[in-house]
Amino acid sequence: MGILEDQQARIDQLGGIGCGRKRKEDARFIQGKGNYVDDVKLPGMLHADFVRSPYGHARIKSIDTSKALALPGVRAVLTAKDLAPLKLHWMPTLAGDVQAVLADEKVGFQYQEVAFVVADDRYIAADAVDLVKVEYEELPSITDPFHSMDPDAPVIRPDLDGKDTGAHGKRKHYNHIFTWEVGDKAETDRVFETAPVTVKEQIWYPRNHGMPLETCGSVASFDKVNGELKVWVTSQAPHVVRTVVSLLSGLDESKVHVVAPDIGGGFGVKVGVYPGYVCSIVASIVLGKPVKWIEDRVEHLAATAFGRDYHMTGELAADADGRIQAARFYVLADHGAFDSCADPTKWPAGFFNICTGSYDIKAAHVTVDGVYTNKTPGGVSYRCSFRVTEGSYVIERMIDVLAQKMGLDKAEIRLRNFIKPEQFPYQSALGWEYDSGSYEAGLRKVMEVCDYAALRREQEEKRKRGELMGIGLSTFTEIVGAGPTKICDILGVGMFDSCEIRIHPTGSAIARFGTKDQGQSHRTTYAQILATEVGIPSESIMIEEGDTDTAPYGLGTYGSRSTPTAGAAAARAGRKIRAKAQKIAAHLLEVAEDDLEWDIDRFVVKGVPDQAKTMKEIAWAAYNRTPPGLEPGLEAVEYYDPPNMTYPSGAYLCVVDIDRHTGEVKVRRFYALDDCGTRINPMVIDGQIHGGLTEAFAVAMGQELPYDKAGNLLGASLLDYFVPTAVETPRYETDFTVTPSPHHPIGAKGVGESPHVGGVSAFSNAVIDAFAHAGVTHLNMPYKSSTVWKTIHTLNLDQRA
Amino acid sequence: MIPPSFAYRAPASLKEALALIDESGDDAKFLAGGHSLLPMMKFRVSEPAVLIDLGGVPELQGIREAGDRIHIGPMSTENEIIGSALLQQKCPLLPEVARWIADPQVRNRGTIGGDVAHGDPANDHPAVMLALEADFVLRSSQGERVVPANEFYFGTYFTAMEANEVLAEIRVPVLGPGTGYAYKKLKRKTGDFAIAAACVLLTLDRGICKRIAITLTNVGPTPLRASAAEQALTGKAIDDAAVENAAQLAMQICDPAEDLRGDKEYKTHMAGEMVRRAIRQALERAKEAK
Amino acid sequence: MSEQQTVGFTVNGERHTVSVPTRELLVHTLRERLHLTGTHIGCDSSHCGACTVDLNGRSVKSCTVLTVQAQNAEVLTVEGLAGPDGLHPLQEGFREEHGLQCGFCTPGMLVRAYRFLQENPDPDEDQIRTGMAGNLCRCTGYQNIVKAIRYAAEKQTAGSV
Known part of the structure; x- marks a missing residue:
């Protein structure tokens, strides 16, 4: 065996960065041995269920719990009055607002939590819910955010009466939450006044729901003897939950043990802290017994945080060649009855200001107004960090609008406006420093593989025959990996993340992280990063997360932050291990540290390849033969504060055919080229892309949570809420370019949310493109057959020969 | 989601089932496949005190030929309808329709009888029963009566069936050679109810439409029979203009409920479109059979 | 008050007798x-x-x-899928082809696919999508x-030849 073959064999044996190793998570899931929150069973455990408001807006006149309490097996019925003495009837939200844990004299949205019933089993609890009699006086509801700030609008939040300043500055109206501005307004306005071409469009990104297949839930168990509380919870950020619980309950944080066990999908919905978690904890403390609360699907869709609901006005100014000179965006954000967005503290509209996208736009300005309505609170991500999808959507739509107005091809206009490779690091007009990107290369590859020119010719032919075919492009840039602690925190805790690794004497290892997997394959991919960094096979590295007693503090998994933050922590912890291992190896080989070089899984004396110590040998020595002055053991901890965000990007192409007599949209082809920097596990990346694209498809084609004027939520069950099956879901082709992040230790950028962020625009642009020849520049999602047909019918495109 | 408490009875014969419903009174319900009733109970929209499970009643099972009719036990599951060699051969419309209902698991439990008798205008079989001019045999402890499908549906969840009656048999005709058939259903996704659907049965005589039935699903409080459309085609050659005329006439009788699947205008137009497509397919099949 | 009934059935080859309220759901x-x-609750409404x-x-x-x-029924759950010789080919397939991520739908997928492949041992892609x-x-x-x-399917077909 030659040296190269030997090295390749050793690389293969490691199963490190770049290999498509099979997942370590799978063995238990495929055998029914997962451990989700509802699988947790404790002796004497009680079950809880909520009484919820049937009204969108109402005063609570009385609550009579006597009949429920009389039902055998009912242990307690908690209302706001019971929580008030503990000061737990309200809780702080991540957005700097407060939210009623149980409705305090008034409900602000349909399905709001009014009373919490605790019983011996879930059947009795469900019966008792029906026996709680609540008397309501219905109030007028606001479900259209454009009327939230009417002079005579109903007061949604009397508790904020007289407060003209909120967590994010001045409030203009009692139903106003914040105004957030970024960019140079004067310069942007100036460019718009003189630009040869301007376009403007109203674009709504509808309210939807991430809807993981597992609903939310918690099991709280308070140990009165030791004053300790253990909580199993469906959380993407268990450490933050521990801090919140400690702050709310007054228990020492060391006496609060939070466990996020297996999580059946999160997609951002499981970032927040919900009334059910708080109530189960209070009930356990009060009753001295474990209390389980598990949502049903209707509750999940109706009361647990929604996504989006951004009413956006996009404007672009361009020169005569279609080069964008300025961008201006206004957003009216519908936050529901409480502001419980899960954004970093200083970012009330998240990172919406990524809305200049992949394009070199010198002047830009954004204004976002957040308002209350009588709807479910939320506005968390749906597989997207912090309003990135909304920002990306509005620019990817607007550039199509501009192309159409100027009669330019939609690929051509992108090529003219891309930020060029030599411009990185690139300072965006709205304050970001993009790390790296190869936008033109990506789009050109997609155009070539899919023969874009031929598709346009085909479309031309079809249009002559009256057929509807659309080609959608999305050349998005994401912003993920929140984030530098100087600008990003949640409740004051900086958004670093962490890795702690211990190498055992026999050369296997355990590593723990502050993030929390919900399907992203951390057990598999973190081990790959560590394998490459420390030279131990990934098969021998066990990964743990989710137990706050054992894992180092971290801010959790959402917004594609795990690889940019905890993945970086892994690499750097691994390097600390290697640094110590080098000292031990030098001692063992009786050479100076500098005489050694790292070679895959060992330190080798420079120029003397057979003089080497493998990491396995070094691990053993770390426990018995460390050099004088060096402590035994082989462990490292890294709390990684990223210097910047990472900026994954992609070029997607979607082709749709539309049945002009039914409005049905059929996705004929979807080609997704992603650039997530260094690729850790191609198999896992493809899986993430497939899943994110499918969610994007669902968002574009059918997901909605509409309300009627009275504040009733229409369609909060799987009978109505659109989740595609295997039959409707398109097939995807995936591809990639690799432009590493220069500031990330291994150059990785994160990939989970890219397909969602980029996918929605691609599907949307494809559908709208099918109508471009009829002068249509925008159609709001979702593209249900009914709404698409209405467009067809209105435009007379369904004429029969 | 938890159903309310109820007493459960599992009769072993039709006689026993009918005696049970008599003694249980108004709060009793028959349980067929349970895929409409149990979800309604879990949502606490329906709270029967007694459930009488028809799953163990042998008289309600089986599919057999009786002269020029096929007698279908109402407890036949949708998958049994799909898998029935007899139906595939003699009334292939029914297996074709059943494939459009729900999903594989639900079709293993959901029964044709439940679908037909529930009175939900979104269900698929009722319109098909109208087109087939099926007969429903209703049995109570007092005896038996036969109600034509075309006289069975009064309104949403409101049928000719009395509370003490059970649907004991569904009788459909054997489709003669040369009968063209089609069921066209537009839906958002697998398992969803129809936005609109149309059923067409027709026979030709030397290119002339001898007989045609056109019925509609989920565009009114009951399944609808488009009689005017049928009359317009009967005795004529079915050309494009005739199809269009029939579709327009069918649309005139639609009065769909608005929901997230679409408004009245859309659903009405889709009923028309499904009629066009169903007539064309039925026509092709009738011609092929010749 | 809720009525109880005794129900005897076989789950994964093991006989069980339970006394349950009549309204208790099999899940x-x-x-x-x-x-x-292993059997999960996702939507409560059979979707x-x-x-x-x-x-x-x-x-x-x-x-x-x-x-x-389910009186006297034979029930198979995901826990009964693996045989004495190890994982069922479907379990292997899901692992080999990365057919799962969060794992919550997986037991239902596997048990459905198990029956589907008996209904149709050599399905094409469209048939799989419809069957699932x-x-x-x-x-x-x-x-x-x-x-x-x-x-x-390929592994089972190869094995049965």
Whole structure:
């Protein structure tokens, strides 16, 4: 065996960065041995269920719990009055607002939590819910955010009466939450006044729901003897939950043990802290017994945080060649009855200001107004960090609008406006420093593989025959990996993340992280990063997360932050291990540290390849033969504060055919080229892309949570809420370019949310493109057959020969 | 989601089932496949005190030929309808329709009888029963009566069936050679109810439409029979203009409920479109059979 | 007051007798009384298929079956899928083809696919998609689930020749 073959064999044996190793998570899931929150069973455990408001807006006149309490097996019925003495009837939200844990004299949205019933089993609890009699006086509801700030609008939040300043500055109206501005307004306005071409469009990104297949839930168990509380919870950020619980309950944080066990999908919905978690904890403390609360699907869709609901006005100014000179965006954000967005503290509209996208736009300005309505609170991500999808959507739509107005091809206009490779690091007009990107290369590859020119010719032919075919492009840039602690925190805790690794004497290892997997394959991919960094096979590295007693503090998994933050922590912890291992190896080989070089899984004396110590040998020595002055053991901890965000990007192409007599949209082809920097596990990346694209498809084609004027939520069950099956879901082709992040230790950028962020625009642009020849520049999602047909019918495109 | 408490009875014969419903009174319900009733109970929209499970009643099972009719036990599951060699051969419309209902698991439990008798205008079989001019045999402890499908549906969840009656048999005709058939259903996704659907049965005589039935699903409080459309085609050659005329006439009788699947205008137009497509397919099949 | 009934049935080859309220759902009996928590509850309304089990040789959604309806039934859950010789080819297929992420839909997918491959041992992609249409997945986009089922079909077909 030659040296190269030997090295390749050793690389293969490691199963490190770049290999498509099979997942370590799978063995238990495929055998029914997962451990989700509802699988947790404790002796004497009680079950809880909520009484919820049937009204969108109402005063609570009385609550009579006597009949429920009389039902055998009912242990307690908690209302706001019971929580008030503990000061737990309200809780702080991540957005700097407060939210009623149980409705305090008034409900602000349909399905709001009014009373919490605790019983011996879930059947009795469900019966008792029906026996709680609540008397309501219905109030007028606001479900259209454009009327939230009417002079005579109903007061949604009397508790904020007289407060003209909120967590994010001045409030203009009692139903106003914040105004957030970024960019140079004067310069942007100036460019718009003189630009040869301007376009403007109203674009709504509808309210939807991430809807993981597992609903939310918690099991709280308070140990009165030791004053300790253990909580199993469906959380993407268990450490933050521990801090919140400690702050709310007054228990020492060391006496609060939070466990996020297996999580059946999160997609951002499981970032927040919900009334059910708080109530189960209070009930356990009060009753001295474990209390389980598990949502049903209707509750999940109706009361647990929604996504989006951004009413956006996009404007672009361009020169005569279609080069964008300025961008201006206004957003009216519908936050529901409480502001419980899960954004970093200083970012009330998240990172919406990524809305200049992949394009070199010198002047830009954004204004976002957040308002209350009588709807479910939320506005968390749906597989997207912090309003990135909304920002990306509005620019990817607007550039199509501009192309159409100027009669330019939609690929051509992108090529003219891309930020060029030599411009990185690139300072965006709205304050970001993009790390790296190869936008033109990506789009050109997609155009070539899919023969874009031929598709346009085909479309031309079809249009002559009256057929509807659309080609959608999305050349998005994401912003993920929140984030530098100087600008990003949640409740004051900086958004670093962490890795702690211990190498055992026999050369296997355990590593723990502050993030929390919900399907992203951390057990598999973190081990790959560590394998490459420390030279131990990934098969021998066990990964743990989710137990706050054992894992180092971290801010959790959402917004594609795990690889940019905890993945970086892994690499750097691994390097600390290697640094110590080098000292031990030098001692063992009786050479100076500098005489050694790292070679895959060992330190080798420079120029003397057979003089080497493998990491396995070094691990053993770390426990018995460390050099004088060096402590035994082989462990490292890294709390990684990223210097910047990472900026994954992609070029997607979607082709749709539309049945002009039914409005049905059929996705004929979807080609997704992603650039997530260094690729850790191609198999896992493809899986993430497939899943994110499918969610994007669902968002574009059918997901909605509409309300009627009275504040009733229409369609909060799987009978109505659109989740595609295997039959409707398109097939995807995936591809990639690799432009590493220069500031990330291994150059990785994160990939989970890219397909969602980029996918929605691609599907949307494809559908709208099918109508471009009829002068249509925008159609709001979702593209249900009914709404698409209405467009067809209105435009007379369904004429029969 | 938890159903309310109820007493459960599992009769072993039709006689026993009918005696049970008599003694249980108004709060009793028959349980067929349970895929409409149990979800309604879990949502606490329906709270029967007694459930009488028809799953163990042998008289309600089986599919057999009786002269020029096929007698279908109402407890036949949708998958049994799909898998029935007899139906595939003699009334292939029914297996074709059943494939459009729900999903594989639900079709293993959901029964044709439940679908037909529930009175939900979104269900698929009722319109098909109208087109087939099926007969429903209703049995109570007092005896038996036969109600034509075309006289069975009064309104949403409101049928000719009395509370003490059970649907004991569904009788459909054997489709003669040369009968063209089609069921066209537009839906958002697998398992969803129809936005609109149309059923067409027709026979030709030397290119002339001898007989045609056109019925509609989920565009009114009951399944609808488009009689005017049928009359317009009967005795004529079915050309494009005739199809269009029939579709327009069918649309005139639609009065769909608005929901997230679409408004009245859309659903009405889709009923028309499904009629066009169903007539064309039925026509092709009738011609092929010749 | 809720009526109780005694129900005897076989789960994964093991005979069980339970006394349950008549309204108890099969999924709860499996999860709470028999501690077979592989079967999940996803939607409560028979749309998602996470609760799929095999009942007398047919795939059903156990959130919409009463336990009393399972009298004398043969039930198979995900826990009964692996044989004495190791994983079922479908379990292998899901692992090999990355057919799962969060794992929540997986038991229902596997149990449905197990029955589907008996109904149709050599399905093409469209048939797989139609045959699996009663099971929702939020993570994978189904593409690798289809591959996983093909993997198992090929392995089983090869094994039976």
